[in-house]
Amino acid sequence: MKPPFKTTNKVINLVAQITEELGKIQGTQLSSPGPKLRKQNRIKTIQATLAIEGNTLNIDQITAVLEGRKVLGPQKEIIEVQNAVQLYEDIQDYKAFSLKDLLKAHKKLMATLIKTSGKFRSTNVGVLKGSQVSHLAPKPALVPELVDNLFKWAKSEKELHPLIKSCIIHYELEFIHPFEDGNGRIGRFWQTLVLSKYNQIFSYLPIESLIKDNQQKYYKTLEKCDKAGNSTAFIEFILELVLKAIQDFSKGVTSVVLDSSSRLDGAKKHFGEKLFSRKEYMIYFKNISSATASRDLRDGVDEGILKKSGEGNLTRYCFTD
Known part of the structure; x- marks a missing residue:
C-alpha cells in the first residue's frame, strides 16, 4: 500500500x-x-x-x-x-x-x-x-x-x-x-x-x-x-x-579537484559494466567542461581502460574489466 x-x-x-x-x-x-x-x-x-x-x-x-x-x-x-x-x-x-x-x-x-x-x-x-x-x-x-x-x-x-x-x-x-x-x-x-x-x-x-x-x-x-x-x-x-x-x-572543507585518472576510477565505480555517453559522464562530473570530458574518455581508450563504440552522437563507452 x-x-x-x-x-x-x-x-x-x-x-x-x-x-x-x-x-x-x-x-x-x-x-x-x-x-x-x-x-x-x-x-x-x-x-x-x-x-x-x-x-x-x-x-x-x-x-x-x-x-x-x-x-x-x-x-x-x-x-x-x-x-x-x-x-x-x-x-x-x-x-x-x-x-x-x-x-x-x-x-x-x-x-x-x-x-x-x-x-x-x-x-x-x-x-x-x-x-x-x-x-x-x-x-x-x-x-x-x-x-x-x-x-x-x-x-x-x-x-x-x-x-x-x-x-x-x-x-x-x-x-x-x-x-x-x-x-x-x-x-x-x-x-x-x-x-x-x-x-x-x-x-x-x-x-x-x-x-x-x-x-x-x-x-x-x-x-x-x-x-x-x-x-x-x-x-x-x-x-x-x-x-x-x-x-x-x-x-x-577544501575542494581538491580530481585528475583524469581519479575521475575515471570514480566513473568505473558508478557505471560498472554499463555503456555510457560523454553527456552521461558530464552529468556525473558536473563541474568539468566538455573538452575535459572528451580528454578523459580519449585517455581512457588510449590506455585500454575504456572500449569505444559508435560515432558522433551515438558514441558510447564501457570499461574493459
Whole structure:
C-alpha cells in the first residue's frame, strides 16, 4: 500500500538543488571525507539524535565514550551513547528495506535499556503534548504488517527519488511507532541509512544535528502531517535540512579537484559494466567542461581502460574489466 503524500513543486525543486550540490561534489575528493571529518560529523549526529530524546551528554563526553575513555554521567545516558555509536558505525551492514534488519538495529540501539529491544511493541502507545495525547499510534497487532507493507512498497517503488523515499520512511516509522521506546532515534537512523544507500556521503552528514536545531518545528511538522493524513509537509521540511547539511559540508572543507585518472576510477565505480555517453559522464562530473570530458574518455581508450563504440552522437563507452 502506497503511503499518502504529494510531490509538490517545492519538493521537486529541493531534490533538484540537492542533486546539483551532489554533482558539484562528485568531481572532487569531498565525496570521501577524511577520518577526522567523518569522526566529527558522526559525534555531532549521535549527540543530536540522543539530545532530542533528553540525553544530556555533550560533544566532549560523547567523544570520550567513542574513544573508550571513562566518562562521568548518568549510566543510562552513557549506555545510550555506546549503543548509538555501535549502530552508526555498522550502518552499511543493514538493508534499508528489511524488517528483520530494522529489528536487529533496534536491538543494538536499545540493548540493556529496555527489555523489549529488538521486538515490536505489544501495548498501545501515544505521544503526549503536555497533558494531551497529540498522536495515538496504531494498535500493536497492526505494527508488523504496517512496517512490512512500508518496506515492500519502498522496495518495489523504483520511480520515486530516494531523497523523497527516505523522508516518507522516516515519517511513517514515527507514525507507526513500532517500538516501546527508541522510535525517534530509529526513524532518524533509518532515513540516514536509506540516504547512505543512495549516496555514501550521507553516512557522514549530521542531518540529525540540524533536526535538533529545529526540534520544535520537527515535532510540529510531524503533528501537522498526522492531522493532514499525509507526509507532504514533513518531506519538504526534511529536504530543506538535507540541502542545508550538504551545503554546509561543501563549504566546510577544501575542494581538491580530481585528475583524469581519479575521475575515471570514480566513473568505473558508478557505471560498472554499463555503456555510457560523454553527456552521461558530464552529468556525473558536473563541474568539468566538455573538452575535459572528451580528454578523459580519449585517455581512457588510449590506455585500454575504456572500449569505444559508435560515432558522433551515438558514441558510447564501457570499461574493459
